[in-house]
Amino acid sequence: MRPWLTGRFGNPSGAHQVARAARAAVDDSRDRLAAVVGVDPGGIIFTSGGTEADNLAVLGAIAARPGPVVVTAVEHPAVMEAAVASGQEVRVAPVDVNGLLDLDCLGRLLDRHVTLVSVQLANHETGVIQQLDQIARRVRKHAPEALFHTDAVQAAAWMDLRAATASADLVSVSGHKLGGPQGIGALAGRGRPMLRAILHGGGQERELRSGTQNVAGIVGLAAAAEAAQAGRAADSIRTRILRDQLAADIRGSAPGCVETASSVARLPGHIHLRFSGIESEALLVLLDDAGVCASAGAACASGAMEPSPVLLAMGVDKTDALSSLRLTLGPTTTPGEVAFAARVVPASVQRLRAA
């Protein structure tokens, strides 16, 4: 992507030579991302990121065909707040203690008037993976007219997105969560989705997302998606082993530690822990001093210490929700870093308990 940041500045919609080179780069990237995601190139809409992709799916579908929308209680705010902003009836499907969508409850919320169902592929806080194929069958059965959207932003680095697009009509991904650049994302659909744009003017992305294309970001996103796909199998196994080791070590040496949703399918890099009697804010500060980057709730909410809506939806009480810690491992995380965190986290918890 670097050539597109430093030297090549053509506008892909222009007609001159520089512009044609930029357009060729965008088209090539579209083909490559489409192959990774498992849709036709015409089904890729490049956006400024996962948030815009989610907003476009929700607001775009509802603007094209107004009607009730069904979301889970653990959706990312980019989906949840867009649903609320649409002004339509929002039906919230509950999850169980592990954060899994209750299929029967979902079935009861669906009917032929529903125009959009949005269920994340994996949760941004706990990493819990939803059973998209089963959910899709319910949607097709009870709300055959509805578009089925999945927010795959969190899952994209770890899961085969061709399975997601086989179940869902619309799939959101984000560049930086795939190890690519910030400021780029995409909404992928099979065929031309029934959407109305939210950004207008210029008519780029087949009238579904106007604005001069971010060529460097687009090239970076496609390259990151291909790299993630190529490394996924090995990275997943390696990361899962490290993750399970780290979780076991922390649980073993920090009394009163509960691991969230440890018995269900989760993304390989996620650990979500609760330490009774500890405030996560204080814990984060100690961890950062020691050189461990962690997070309390959703990233967008950190700084404002509100209990995580995801945990509350899973039936965790408010105090416990405020004592949670999210650690994430990536393909570049080393065994040494994991061993370090396994020492520092229990020691920091110990210090806070002693204080």
Next chain:
Amino acid sequence: MEWIDAADPGRVHTEGRMARVALEEARDRVAALVGTRSRQVIFTSGATESINAAAYGALHAGRGERVVMADVEHSAVREASERYASSIVTIGVDRTGVIDVDGVRESMSHPGVGLVQCQWANHEVGTMQPVSDVVAACSERGVLIHIDAAAAAGHVPIAFDDLGADLMSLSAHKLGGPRGIGALLVRRGLRVPPLLVGGAQERARRGGLEDVAAAVGFGAAAAQLAEDDRLGIEAAAANRQVSALRAAALAIADVEAYGPLDERMRLPHLLCLGIGGVEAEPVLIGLDQAGVAAHSGSSCSSESLEPSPVLEAMGVDGERSLRFSVGWSTTDADVQLAARTLPEVVVRLRSLTAGGQGDAPPAL
């Protein structure tokens, strides 16, 4: 561009805080370029998003759902207004593209007007609008005003706070920064609902992880322009180059330069020409073959080959219009090449047309 691997600036860990510092420094630099406070700057994915967010936000602020604008606005402004307004009151422009300020004032007597759209300068012709007068007219009536400054920012001085406008859109790539980043300026004390939701970024005014690398690039471009009056120096250079090209073009028979005669009323880097007797597309191709990049109409619609609504609003023939722009990388040799090539291409095309029809000799 070392921030290409930046962390999430919303996190409290060290990497996150470093990204936050870089982001806020970029915001300070953009604010300084356009004469406002950093808090007034919301980073977006580009001018198109800024413009759509401005239209959505202003029209959902409870003040009225009608928009007043002229047809010379950028397609993003026109289409965002069509999407988010209940209806549009169109005002006229003169033959040089200047909007009718009295028309704006009168249009606000229509019930339910919530937003006036007025570009700082036109993206095709370069005509600068009387923005101070339009802002004053809006303040009298308590109607919000959004100024699309995407074509103007970085080319002419802008002082957002002094102007007193409510909302202003900026694009980074139009002033030498990267693509995929822009800004929406919001007047101090004004709150409008956000278009992109789902995260408290940008003081809860725009959801979505900030693109730190792009913001840093935007900030760097803004800082360069603000330093040692680089903006003024570049504008003077652009004006000199455009004047040379304009003179060469006007020496060809039946060629007209659109926009105000007075160069202080135009953007310094744009030249829009009307060329009699030939269509724009073959001229563009002829120029491109010689290594000169030009546009017909606006770039977004150049593939569709539809006549420019801007020129239509001005009452001139859009199908025979060409747009040239010069930038920091344009050399005098480039301008000389264009000045030499344009008459050759036009004369050749005119003789082909004339030959094909078997009548009049070439027009030059």
